Amino acid sequence: RKEVEQDPGPFNVPEGATVAFNCTYSNSASQSFFWYRQDCRKEPKLLMSVYSSGNEDGRFTAQLNRASQYISLLIRDSKLSDSATYLCVVNPYSSASKIIFGSGTRLSIRP
Amino acid sequence: GAGVSQSPSNKVTEKGKDVELRCDPISGHTALYWYRQSLGQGLEFLIYFQGNSAPDKSGLPSDRFSAERTGGSVSTLTIQRTQQEDSAVYLCASSGPPYNYGYTFGSGTRLTVV
Numbered sequence: 001r002k003e004v005e006q007d008p009g010p011f012n013v014p015e016g017a018t019v020a021f022n023c024t025y026s027n028s029a030s031q032s033f034f035w036y037r038q039d040c041r042k043e044p045k046l047l048m049s050v051y052s053s054g055n056e057d058g059r060f061t062a063q064l065n066r067a068s069q070y071i072s073l074l075i076r077d078s079k080l081s082d083s084a085t086y087l088c089v090v091n092p093y094s095s096a097s098k099i100i101f102g103s104g105t106r107l108s109i110r111p
Numbered sequence: 112g113a114g115v116s117q118s119p120s121n122k123v124t125e126k127g128k129d130v131e132l133r134c135d136p137i138s139g140h141t142a143l144y145w146y147r148q149s150l151g152q153g154l155e156f157l158i159y160f161q162g163n164s165a166p167d168k169s170g171l172p173s174d175r176f177s178a179e180r181t182g183g184s185v186s187t188l189t190i191q192r193t194q195q196e197d198s199a200v201y202l203c204a205s206s207g208p209p210y211n212y213g214y215t216f217g218s219g220t221r222l223t224v225v
Contacts, residue, residue, distance in 0.1 A: 032211045043202055043216040044154070087154070089214075096142035096159065096210050098167045103153035 001026050004090050006102035014110055017078050021105045023088030024070045032091035033064055033071045037084045038104065044087055047073075075107075083109045113137075117203050117217035124193055124224055132188040132220045136205030143186050144206075144214065145178060147199040154202065160186060193224045 006023045013019050025033075033050035048055065050062040050071050061074040075082055088102035116135040124130050136143050145157040156170040160180045171177070175194075180186040190197055200221050204214040 034213050036213075043218050045216070046213040049211065049213060091210065093210075096161045096207060098156055098159055098169070099144065099214065100156075101146075101154040 003027065003100045004088055004102040006086075006088050006105050008103060008105060010106040010108055012108045012110060013078060015078060015080060017109075018074065018076050019078055019107065020072055020074045021086055021088075021107075022070050022072050023102050024068075025088075025090045025100070026069070027090070027092050028066075028069060030090045030092045033062075034089040034091075035060075035062055035071075035073045036087040036089055036101075038087055039084050044101075047086070078107075078109050080109050080111065083107060115203055115205050115215050115217035117201075117220050119220060120218065121221045122223070124222070126195060126224055127192055129189065129191045130193055130222065132190075132201050132222070134186045134188070134203030134205075134217060136184065136186070136203070137215055138184075140205035140215075141183065141208060142206045142210065143180060144204045145186070145188050146202045146204070148202060148219075149199045157188070157201075190222075193222075195224045198222055198224045 004025050035047040036044040037047045038044040048057050050064050054063040059076045063072045085104040085106050087104045090100045118133045144159045146154040148154050158168045158178050162183045163180050175191045178188045200219040202219045204216045206214045
C-alpha cells in the first residue's frame with residue numbers, strides 16, 4: 001500500500017460546481033497534513049493546511065478523518081482558475097522529516 | 112531571502128557530464144528538501160536536510176547522486192555522469208521551525224540530458 005494515495009482523476013466539472021477529493025494515508029501516527037496546488041509546469045504551492053477540527057478558506061474546505069485515515073478537500077462554486085493538480089501532503093512527525101506527497105488529482109473546470 | 116531560490120532554472124547537458132544544482136532556502140528555515148518530477152509524474156523524494164545533516168537519503172536513485180548543505184543554508188545537489196533518465200525538474204523546498212506551516216518550493220531546475 002502506498003503511503004499516500006489519491007485518485008488521479010481527471011475530474012472534469014462545469015464552472016460553479018462543487019467538487020471533492022479524498023486522500024488516504026497509511027501511517028496512523030501522521031501529524032501534519034496539507035493540500036498543495038500545482039499548475040502545469042510550475043512548482044507546487046501551499047493551498048491550505050488541514051487541521052483536526054476541519055478548516056475553511058473561502059470556497060475551500062479541508063477535513064481530516066483520523067479514524068479512517070483520510071483527508072478531504074472540497075471546492076465550492078468552482079472557477080476556471082481552479083483547474084490544476086491538487087496534491088495531498090503528509091508529514092509523519094511534528095518535526096522536520098521526509099514529507100510524503102500523493103501523486104495528485106487533476107481537476108479541469110469547463111466553462 | 113524572501114523565497115526559495117534555485118539555479119540554474121534550466122540546464123542542458125551532455126550525457127556523461129556532471130551537473131550541480133543549487134538551492135538557497137528561505138532565511139531561517141532549518142529543513143531543506145530535494146524532490147524531482149518527471150513530465151506528467153508525481154514528486155519523487157530524493158533527500159532532506161535538518162541543518163547540515165541529512166537524516167534521510169533514501170530517495171537518492173544511485174551513487175551518482177549526492178547532496179550537501181553548508182552553513183545550514185545553501186544546498187547543492189550533484190549528479191555525476193548524467194544519464195538521459197536523469198532528465199526531470201528538480202525541486203527544492205524549505206520549512207520551519209515550526210514544521211506544521213507547510214513547505215515553500217523554489218521554481219525548480221529543469222534538467223535535460225542529451
